[in-house]
Amino acid sequence: MRAVVCKAWGPPEGLVVEDVPEPVPGAGDVLIRVRACGVNFADALIVQGKYQEKPSLPFTPGLEVAGEVVSMGKDVGGLGTGQRVVALCATGGYAEAATAPALVTVRIPDAMPCETAAGFMVAYGTAHIGLEHRAQLRPGETLLVHGAGGGVGLAAVEVGKAMGAMVIAAAGSEDKRALARRHGADHVIDYRDGKFKDVVKALTDGRGADVVFDPVGGQVFAQSMRCIAWEGRLLVIGFAAGDIPQVPAGLVLVKNIAMIGVYWGAYRMHEPAIITESLRRLFAWYEEGTLRPVISETLPLERAAEAMQRLLRREARGKVVLTTED
Ligand SMILES: NC(=O)c1ccc[n+]([C@@H]2O[C@H](COP(=O)([O-])OP(=O)(O)OC[C@H]3O[C@@H](n4cnc5c(N)ncnc54)[C@H](OP(=O)(O)O)[C@@H]3O)[C@@H](O)[C@H]2O)c1
CATH class of the missing domain: 3.90.180.10 (Medium-chain alcohol dehydrogenases, catalytic domain)
Incomplete structure (x- = not known):
């Protein structure tokens, strides 16, 4: 072969x-x-x-x-x-x-x-297990998704909407932002200039995002810590930008933030049933046209x-x- x-x-x-x-x-x-x-x-x-x-x-x-x-x-x-x-x-x-x-x-x-x-499987599985099983995203909460025109980011936009969140999609080019918008994002922002924290605050009446889905890392992670809500959950998905960020523990403490790691593939070894259960839900959403x-x-x-x-x-x-x- x-x-x-x-x-x-x-x-x-x-x-x-x-x-x-x-x-x-x-x-x-x-x-x-x-x-x-x-x-x-x-x-x-x-x-x-x-x-x-x-x-x-x-x-x-x-x-x-x-x-x-x-x-x-x-x-x-x-x-x-x-x-x-x-x-x-x-x-x-x-x-x-x-x-x-x-x-x-x-x-x-x-x-x-x-x-x-x-x-x-990987893109939607990571988005779903991250948002539901790990972050326990609730309807009406604000979800900020980085890298929203890429594989796992675009999946997180759709899964976040399917779970009833208000989704802010961040991406580095106009066409990626337009793609995220077509797939359900309520707001799109450009995160390339590194100043998106004020935009996120403005979109959330100063509260910040309840859940951040971050497959990018680097400066994007650092800025996210400045616009995450009190009791927010930051999902560490990946480091596409190359840098593995350092966590400012002081901010984690004063804002009561949870830093949550997501390694989807590790469920294969530890709890494969979580993957198969999640896929059942995702396939049902696909069949009813919720996921595209x-x-x-x-x-x-x-x-x-x-x-x-x-x-x-x-x-x-x-x-x-x-x-x-x-
Ligand atoms: N934890 C898990 O289980 C899991 C599962 C799947 C993927 N991941 C991780 O998530 C990350 C994204 O995966 P993906 O499949 O979505 O990849 P992808 O389709 O290539 O998307 C990655 C996005 O990251 C952004 N980005 C920012 N800086 C970048 C750089 N220097 N090089 C490349 N992209 C950059 C790009 O968006 P802009 O151009 O808009 O900035 C791009 O659209 C990877 O680190 C991957 O390993 C983790």
Whole structure:
């Protein structure tokens, strides 16, 4: 089968596409004929050796796939061959076939194309588990979403609206702000000049945002601490800007703020049922038209490096997906 292979840590341009043996599902695993694979910021960091998880070389990147079940290892129940599924792989998704634990392999709605499904699970799962399970966002609260034109940010705008929040979407370009507005944001702001705290305060009658969803970090995080409400919850999602911020503990104390970490993929090891429950809710919202995922680009496996660069260069809108069809 064809697969993208990372043989040495470095920029995405070092990736190659090769014929490799098809993986064999172990006990509890499912073998999936991959139709599409989501491109995640984490993939671009993993191949550079800059992510918290470092697979041994050589390896095939790719965390989330959509396709059909081909076969199953021992001790797999509730799934059958030919079923259309999404799955969370440890690695190996940028390939024509991949294995994933059955516990995090979930059937997709009939109406959901594989390209959409492949870009759905990580982005919407992180947004939903972050906002509901971790921050306990309540209807009527104000949610500030950073990086709102990107994969996880745009998903958080939609999930926040579905949960009844007033959503302020922050993004660095006019077209990303327009995209966030089309997907439900009540207000859009430009956070590139680093002075957005006054705008957020003005939009919330001086109170600040109850929940901040931050996949960007750096200065954006620092400013967020200045416009978060008393008893606000700041969700630490990621550091797309590159800097891991330092927390000003004094502000955390005087404003009674909760800093809440969200590592969606870790639920795979600790509590996979939280992922599958969340997906059930998200698929229901998708089927009723509440969620409208944006797959802005679909590229073949051979263009995996280009796809990753789209994210690293801030060019991606919504999700970018790789497909295995010629
Ligand atoms: N914790 C979790 O479980 C989890 C799950 C998924 C993703 N994440 C993390 O969330 C972050 C975003 O992921 P994503 O998939 O949404 O990526 P994405 O689609 O590329 O979006 C990232 C956004 O960050 C903003 N950004 C600001 N500075 C940037 C820079 N120097 N380089 C690139 N982008 C920059 C960009 O928006 P503007 O151009 O508007 O500034 C961009 O739209 C990543 O750090 C990722 O690892 C975490």
